[in-house]
Amino acid sequence: MSREKITPDITQKETVKISEISEENILDCLQCSKCTAGCPAIHGMDILPHQVIRLLQLGQVDKLLNSETIWSCASCFTCASRCPRDVDISKLMEALRLMVIRVKGSNKLKVEKIPKLLQKNMPQQGIVSGFRKYVK
Amino acid sequence: MNYSYYPGCTLKTKARDLEESALNSAQALGVNLVEQEEWQCCGAVYPLASDEIATKLSSVRSLVAAHEKGEKLVTLCSACHQVIKRVNHDMKTKEDIRDKVNNYLQLKEDYQGESKVIHYLELLRDDIGFEALAKKVKVSLEGRKIAAYYGCLLLRPKEIMEFDDPERPTVLEDFLECLGANVINYPYKTECCGGYLSIDKEKVVQKMVNNIISSALEQGAKEIVTACPLCKYNLENSSLYNKEDISISYFTELLAEALDVDVKED
Numbered sequence: 001m002s003r004e005k006i007t008p009d010i011t012q013k014e015t016v017k018i019s020e021i022s023e024e025n026i027l028d029c030l031q032c033s034k035c036t037a038g039c040p041a042i043h044g045m046d047i048l049p050h051q052v053i054r055l056l057q058l059g060q061v062d063k064l065l066n067s068e069t070i071w072s073c074a075s076c077f078t079c080a081s082r083c084p085r086d087v088d089i090s091k092l093m094e095a096l097r098l099m100v101i102r103v104k105g106s107n108k109l110k111v112e113k114i115p116k117l118l119q120k121n122m123p124q125q126g127i128v129s130g131f132r133k134y135v136k
Numbered sequence: 137m138n139y140s141y142y143p144g145c146t147l148k149t150k151a152r153d154l155e156e157s158a159l160n161s162a163q164a165l166g167v168n169l170v171e172q173e174e175w176q177c178c179g180a181v182y183p184l185a186s187d188e189i190a191t192k193l194s195s196v197r198s199l200v201a202a203h204e205k206g207e208k209l210v211t212l213c214s215a216c217h218q219v220i221k222r223v224n225h226d227m228k229t230k231e232d233i234r235d236k237v238n239n240y241l242q243l244k245e246d247y248q249g250e251s252k253v254i255h256y257l258e259l260l261r262d263d264i265g266f267e268a269l270a271k272k273v274k275v276s277l278e279g280r281k282i283a284a285y286y287g288c289l290l291l292r293p294k295e296i297m298e299f300d301d302p303e304r305p306t307v308l309e310d311f312l313e314c315l316g317a318n319v320i321n322y323p324y325k326t327e328c329c330g331g332y333l334s335i336d337k338e339k340v341v342q343k344m345v346n347n348i349i350s351s352a353l354e355q356g357a358k359e360i361v362t363a364c365p366l367c368k369y370n371l372e373n374s375s376l377y378n379k380e381d382i383s384i385s386y387f388t389e390l391l392a393e394a395l396d397v398d399v400k401e402d
Contacts, residue, residue, distance in 0.1 A: 023186045040328045040347070044340035072340055075181065076328030077292035081302050088293075094184035109335065117335065123150040123365040125215050128180040129332035132191065 008057035014099065015059055021095035028085045029053040035079035035089050044072030049079055049089055056092065061099075070096045071108065075133075101136045108134035139259070140202040140209045141169035144216035145177045151213070151365035153385075157392035157399045158212050158256055164395045165264055165272060169210055172201050178219040181332065189236050195223035196237055199251045208252045210259055212388070214364035218289035218297070221253045225296045255290060255299065256388065257307055257363065266314040274396040276316030282390070283320040283357035284308030285348065287367045288328050302326065308361065308387060315394040324351035329370040338373075345374035353382060361387040 008027060010019065019026065035049040042048060047055065047069045055063055064070060073093040080088040100106055109130050117127055147155040162169050176194035183191040198220060202209035211217040226233045228249025238246045254262070260269055291302040300307045305326065309319045327348055330341030349371060352360055360382060362368050371377060371384050392399050 021185045021187060040344050041330070041333070041340055043343050044333075044337055072333065072337060074288075074328050074331045074333045074344075075184065076288040076331065078288070078328065081292045081294060091184045091186075098185055113336075121150065121369070122334065123146045123369050125144070125146040125151075125180045125213065125364075125366045126332055126334060126369065128145060128177060129215070129366070130335040132179050132181045132183070133332055134335070 006058065009059045010057070012059045012061070014061040015056060017099065018056065018061070018092065018095040021098055022088070022091040024088055024091050026053055026056045026087070026092070028087050029057070029083075030085060032084060034082050034084065038078045038082050040076060040078065041072050041074055045069040049073075052092065052096075053087065053089065061096075064096050065100055069093075070100070097133070098136065101134065107136065137166075137263070138168045138170060138205075138207055140198075140205055140207040141171050142175055142178075142198050142209055142211050142216060142220065143171060144175075144211070144213045145180075146365040147213060151368075151386070153399070154212060154363075154365065154388055157386060157397070158388040160397045160399055161388060161391045161395050162256075162259075164397045165269070167259065167264070170207075172198055172209075175201075178216045180215045180219065182219045182222045189233065189240070192223045192226065192233070192237060193240065195220045196227060196241065196247060199224050199227070199249075199253070200241075200243060200247045203247065203251045208254050208259075210254055210256060212256045212363070214255075214287060214289040214362075215366065217253070217255045222296055224249050224251060224253055255363070257290075257311065258299070260311060260391075261307055266310055269311075270314035273315055273394045275394055277312070277390060277394055278316045278318070280317050280359060281320050281357050282312050282317040282359045282361060283322055283352040283355065284312060284325055284387075285329075285352075285360050285362045285367060285371070285384075286326050287362065287364050288326070288331070290363065291326060311387065312361065312390070315390060317390070320352065320355050320357040322351045322355040322357065324348040329364075329367045331366055331370070334366075334370055334373065341370055341373070342375060345370050346376050349374045349376040349382065358382055360384045361390060363387055
C-alpha cells in the first residue's frame with residue numbers, strides 16, 4: 001500500500017481571489033469535519049462542507065463553482081461557530097458564489113420569479129435576501 | 137427612556153404583527169421607541185464578502201443617526217439585527233472599510249462604530265429586566281406549552297452578536313418564563329430554518345423545518361415563538377405544520393397578550 005502526501009497549492013489565481021474576498025486562510029483547516037457534522041443543509045449538498053475546503057486546498061475550484069453545495073448553503077454560520085480552527089466556511093461559500101455571479105449574465109435569481117414568490121406570501125426579507133445572495 | 141428604532145422592510149408589510157405588538161408593548165412598559173427618519177432597507181443579509189462596501193452603507197446611515205441623537209439603536213427583526221450589528225462591528229474594527237465608508241458618506245465627523253445596537257429582547261432583558269417585566273404581567277401564560285425558536289441570526293457569530301450562548305441560549309426561555317409560560321425545551325431550537333433558500337430550494341428547506349417542528353412536537357410543544365419573519369414563514373410552510381397542533385407567533389405577540397395590550401387584527 002502506498003500513501004502520498006499532497007501539499008496544498010494556494011497560489012492559483014482563483015484560490016488567491018477566494019482568499020481575498022473571504023479573508024479566510026484555507027490552510028488553517030485540519031479536516032476534522034465538525035462543519036459537516038453540524039451543517040443543517042447537507043442533504044442538498046453534493047460536496048460536503050469539509051470537502052469544500054479540501055478541494056480549495058487542492059486547487060480544484062472548478063468542481064466547487066459547478067456544485068450544488070454553494071447554492072444549498074443558507075449562511076447559518078453553524079460551521080463557523082463550531083470550527084476549532086476559526087475558519088469561517090460561510091465566507092468561503094460566499095466567495096465561491098460571488099465567483100460565479102459576478103460574471104456578467106450569471107445571476108442566479110431571475111426577476112420573473114418574484115411575483116410568484118410574493119403570491120406565496122413570502123416576506124420581503126426573503127426576497128431582498130435572495131437578491132443580495134443571488135444577483136450582482 | 138428614548139431609543140432610536142429601526143423597523144426594516146418586512147415589519148411595515150408582511151410582519152406588521154411583529155411591529156405593532158412590539159411597539160404597543162413598549163409603550164405599556166414606559167419605553168419610547170422612536171422610528172428613525174429616512175431609514176433604508178438593511179439588505180436582509182450581512183455582506184460576507186470583504187470587498188463589498190455599498191451594501192453596508194444603509195446600516196451605517198442608521199448607526200450614524202442613532203449616534204447623533206445619543207440613543208441606542210433598537211431592532212426587532214433578527215435579520216436587520218444581524219446586518220446592522222455586524223456592519224457596526226466592521227466600522228469599529230476594520231480600518232479599510234471604515235475609511236472607504238467615511239470617504240463615501242462625507243459625514244461631519246467620521247463614524248467609528250460608536251453606536252450601541254440592541255435587539256428588542258436585549259432591551260427587555262438588560263434595560264427593563266425580566267424581574268421588572270414579570271411584575272407587569274396582567275394575563276399570565278400559565279399552562280401554555282411554548283417552545284422558543286432562535287434560528288441563526290441573533291446568535292451567530294457569537295463574538296460579534298454578543299447576544300447569548302450560541303449553543304445553549306436561554307434569553308427567550310427566560311422571557312417566556314417571566315410571562316408565566318410552561319417552557320418546552322427541544323434540541324432543534326438553534327438550527328437553521330433554511331432562510332433565503334426557500335426562494336429556490338424548497339425541498340432542502342422542507343427537511344430543515346420538518347426537523348425543527350417535529351422536534352418541538354415530540355417534546356410536547358403547542359406553540360413556537362420566533363423573532364424572525366422569514367423563520368416564521370419557513371416554519372409555517374413545513375408539511376408537518378398544522379395550526380391545531382402547533383401555532384407559530386412572534387415573541388412580541390405573546391408579550392402583548394401577557395401585558396393585556398391591544399393589537400390590531402389584520
